Amino acid sequence: xxxxxxxxxxxxxxxxxxxxxxxxxxxxxxxxxxxxxxxxxxxxxxxxxxxxxxxxxxxxxxxxxxxxxxxxxxxxxxxxxxxxxxxxxxxxxxxxxxxxxxxxxxxxxxxxxxxxxxxxxxxxxxxxxxxxxxxxxxxxxxxx
Amino acid sequence: xxxxxxxxxxxxxxxxxxxxxxxxxxxxxxxxxxxxxxxxxxxxxxxxxxxxxxxxxxxxxxxxxxxxxxxxxxxxxxxxxxxxxxxxxxxxxxxxxxxxxxxxxxxxxxxxxxxxxxxxxxxxxxxxxxxxxxxxxxx
Numbered sequence: 001x002x003x004x005x006x007x008x009x010x011x012x013x014x015x016x017x018x019x020x021x022x023x024x025x026x027x028x029x030x031x032x033x034x035x036x037x038x039x040x041x042x043x044x045x046x047x048x049x050x051x052x053x054x055x056x057x058x059x060x061x062x063x064x065x066x067x068x069x070x071x072x073x074x075x076x077x078x079x080x081x082x083x084x085x086x087x088x089x090x091x092x093x094x095x096x097x098x099x100x101x102x103x104x105x106x107x108x109x110x111x112x113x114x115x116x117x118x119x120x121x122x123x124x125x126x127x128x129x130x131x132x133x134x135x136x137x138x139x140x141x142x143x144x
Numbered sequence: 145x146x147x148x149x150x151x152x153x154x155x156x157x158x159x160x161x162x163x164x165x166x167x168x169x170x171x172x173x174x175x176x177x178x179x180x181x182x183x184x185x186x187x188x189x190x191x192x193x194x195x196x197x198x199x200x201x202x203x204x205x206x207x208x209x210x211x212x213x214x215x216x217x218x219x220x221x222x223x224x225x226x227x228x229x230x231x232x233x234x235x236x237x238x239x240x241x242x243x244x245x246x247x248x249x250x251x252x253x254x255x256x257x258x259x260x261x262x263x264x265x266x267x268x269x270x271x272x273x274x275x276x277x278x279x280x281x282x283x
Contacts, residue, residue, distance in 0.1 A: 015179060066179035103193045109225050110197040110280055111188060113180035127190050129176055 007102065007123065009094035009130050010077065013068035016094070018102075018123050018130040025078040025085055027093060028052075032074050035059055044139060050076055050087050059087040060139045062118065079135055086139050097125060104132070149244070149261070151236035151268050152219060155207045158236070158268035160261060165273045167220040167227060169235055175213055184280060186212030189229050196220065198229040203276070204269075205254075223277045239263050255279075 006021040028034075028050070036056070037048040045065045049056045057078065063070035076087035102123040112120075118137040123130045148163040170191065175198045177187040186200040198218060201211035215231030244263040252260055256276045257269040 015177065068179055105193075105195050107178075108188070108195055108197045110185060110228065111178055111181050111195075114182070115180075117180055122188075122195050124190060124193055124195070127193070129188065129190055129195065131178070 005099050006096050007099050008077070008096055009125065010075075010090045011092040011094065012063055012066070012073070012090050013070040015066070015068050016128065016130040017090075017119070017133050018125075019077075019079070019133050019135065020099075021096060023079055023081075023135055025080050026052075028076045028078060028087070030074055031076045032072070046139075047089070052078060052085060052087070055085075057085045057087050058139070059089060061089040062138060063089070065116075066118075081135055081139070083140055088138065099123075101125060102130075107131075146241035148238055148240050149268070149270065150219070150238055151263060152217070152230070152232035153234040153236060154201055154204055154215060154232050155211060157204050157206050158266050159204060159230075159232075159257075160268040160270045161219065161221060161230070161273065162270075163238060165221045165223070167222050169232075170218045170220060170229070171216065172218050173214055173216045175218070175229075177213070182280075183209065186231065189218055191220075194227065196227045196229050198231065201231055203230075221273055223273055225277055225281060228277065236263070236266075236268075244268075 007018045009018045035048040035050050039049050045060045046058045047061045048059050050059050073089040073091045075090050078087050102125045104121050104123050118134050119131040121132040123132050149160040150166045151160050175187040175189045186198045189196045189198050201207045202209035212231040217232040218229040221228050244261040247262045248259040259270045261268050
């Protein structure tokens with residue numbers, strides 16, 4: 001099956017997001033105690049590092065940058081990018097769904113952010129909106 | 145043809161919108177929040193696979209912010225930037241021009257609300273939809 005044709009739906013706080021399955025490497029749960037919080041880079045929302053297959057990957061928490069209330073996220077989505085693997089802290093994983101079951105639309109002009117943003121489209125699944133993350137805007141690794 | 149106005153209330157303020165700008169009134173006491181939106185917006189409403197921006201309550205002077213999300217009704221307007229929803233606690237009805245009285249005073253005239261009317265002893269400020277929407281795009 002084509003991985004791009006499926007999407008992962010998840011939540012940061014109470015806000016729904018989605019990304020293409022092809023961008024996902026692995027889902028790690030109950031990771032709070034595994035994160036090394038000594039390596040922080042607030043400028044790019046890196047809150048620590050996570051051991052991952054004999055390496056260490058940066059863990060990004062977008063909640064504060066997006067002004068979302070996220071009390072105790074305990075799941076990391078390991079994602080791939082040109083900068084290598086990195087982890088995104090999330091609160092809840094809804095599951096995998098076919099992209100053909102979703103309707104994509106642009107974020108309306110009045111709802112677009114003035115400055116930095118990491119989504120410009122909304123995927124509607126059964127009428128419920130999920131923001132489509134642009135991973136390169138979430139973390140590029142270049143700033144580190 | 146006489147102008148007709150849709151009359152609504154939010155908190156203790158009454159407002160009116162020309163009928164030709166009203167697409168639909170939705171009985172819906174919630175909407176979905178969205179990160180990083182301007183403080184004049186409350187969130188979005190999804191109707192028939194369309195994402196509709198919902199204004200917060202502070203667009204109406206005299207009403208505190210934060211009431212837009214849970215206001216019981218959303219008034220869907222057709223505007224130059226697409227469909228936009230205004231929050232309302234109450235729908236009063238539609239009135240024709242010969243059923244209300246013009247009561248505009250200089251003090252309460254603004255570019256968004258160039259006129260006010262009185263209907264059954266209540267005041268309603270008439271929204272200039274185009275000027276108001278333009279201010280949201282270019283504050």
